[in-house]
Amino acid sequence: MQNAPVSGPLEGVTILDLSRVLAGPFATMTLAGLGARVIKVEVPGTGDDARAIGPFQDGRSLYFEGINFNKESIALDLKDETDRKTFEALLAKADVLVENFRPGVMDRLGLGWDELKERHPKLIYAAASGFGRSGPASDQPAYDLIVQAMSGMMSITGERGGAPVRAGVSVGDLTAGTYLCLGILAALFRRASTCRGELVDVAMLDCQIAFMEEPLTSYANTGVLPGPRGTRHPSIVPFQAYRTKDSQLVIAAGNDQLFAKLAGALGKPELPELEKFSSVRKRFEHVDELETVLEEALSERTTDDWIAELTAAGIPCGPIATVDQVLENPQVRARNMIRQTAPRQDGSRSTVIGNPIKFGSYPEQMEPLPAPQLDQHRESILAMLATQE
Incomplete structure (x- = not known):
């Protein structure tokens, strides 16, 4: 053929x-x-x-x-x-x-x-x-x-x-x-x-x-039934969408080193020293409180400003793009x-x-x-x- x-x-x-x-x-x-x-x-x-x-x-x-x-x-x-x-x-x-x-x-x-x-x-x-x-x-x-x-x-x-x-x-x-x-x-x-x-x-x-590997295996072994999570990760924090001065961005600081970099970039270098934010597990236990602290800092600048700042610091982040913005993304092109x-x-x-x-x-x-x-x-x-x- x-x-x-x-x-x-x-x-x-x-x-x-x-x-x-x-x-x-x-x-x-x-x-x-x-x-x-x-x-x-x-x-x-x-x-x-x-x-x-x-x-x-x-x-x-x-x-x-x-x-x-x-x-x-x-x-x-x-x-x-x-x-x-x-x-x-x-x-x-x-x-x-x-x-x-x-x-x-x-x-x-x-x-x-x-x-x-x-x-x-x-x-x-x-x-x-x-x-x-x-x-x-x-x-x-x-x-x-x-x-x-x-x-x-x-x-x-x-x-x-x-x-x-x-x-x-x-x-x-x-x-x-x-x-x-x-x-x-x-x-x-x-x-x-x-x-x-x-x-x-x-x-x-x-x-x-x-x-569905994570939610099914997690429930099968722990008996804890998961529900809707919004943009949050089931166990890693910070790993979700956060409000800025003008919109939202997502941040994925998936380990202690990245969290320390994030805290420094946000002008909050003391956060990793606090017991409640000192590890991934501790941050997960206090996820609501940490979200409030991070959004308070992020509210001072725009999403574009923060993406430039955090990217330069080596912190994984990105905008929540609309479909038209995806089509014009230079990386996609x-x-x-x-x-x-x-x-x-x-x-x-x-x-x-x-x-x-x-x-x-x-x-x-x-x-x-x-x-x-x-x-x-x-x-x-x-x-x-x-x-x-």
């Missing part, structure tokens, strides 16, 4: 992507950014459900475009005899199949792991679902909101004493997509020596549980984390997120290919299959 649009360590790897909405497409977007060729197999007429999710610009879904660039699209009805033959031909050439249906859907189509591993022994079958392929909830549907709630994450998110809050981004999907990538990469590594495929089974709830896609036929472009994984041997992609129109690459894909018969 032809090379991917991105130069990277996964060049030569071809992925058939049956997934839709977020978890699966986020995984395949990441793999495309590493050099894999991703052929998105969509439902004729409607395509990926995400194409109907806003916000929209010039009739295009920005939600869809943000996680489906650098991919090709072909629309296939897997219940249609002709389209099924095309899909089977693609399977014979693919390294990885990605899907995020509920367990059992692919089996009913005759395309489940148990059947495909016999016909395509080198194929890596990567499945993401709400609850995985085992357990009493395996056949139940799930969305990001469901797993954020069920994992306990919402119970510790929000202001202290407040109601549970959903995280501002779909971490349930994004963590599942990230773990799906890890599983696929591990399976590809194993296949290099065994020449055998593998089933990768990733559950959204499992992934959220994995990201320097790392090429904000990209403009190559122009479409009408000259329009989309702004997308760059690849956070940088390599010394591969140049960064300056202009990602825009997300495909539904069935955009049918002719080129069919022509490729015809020439390889």
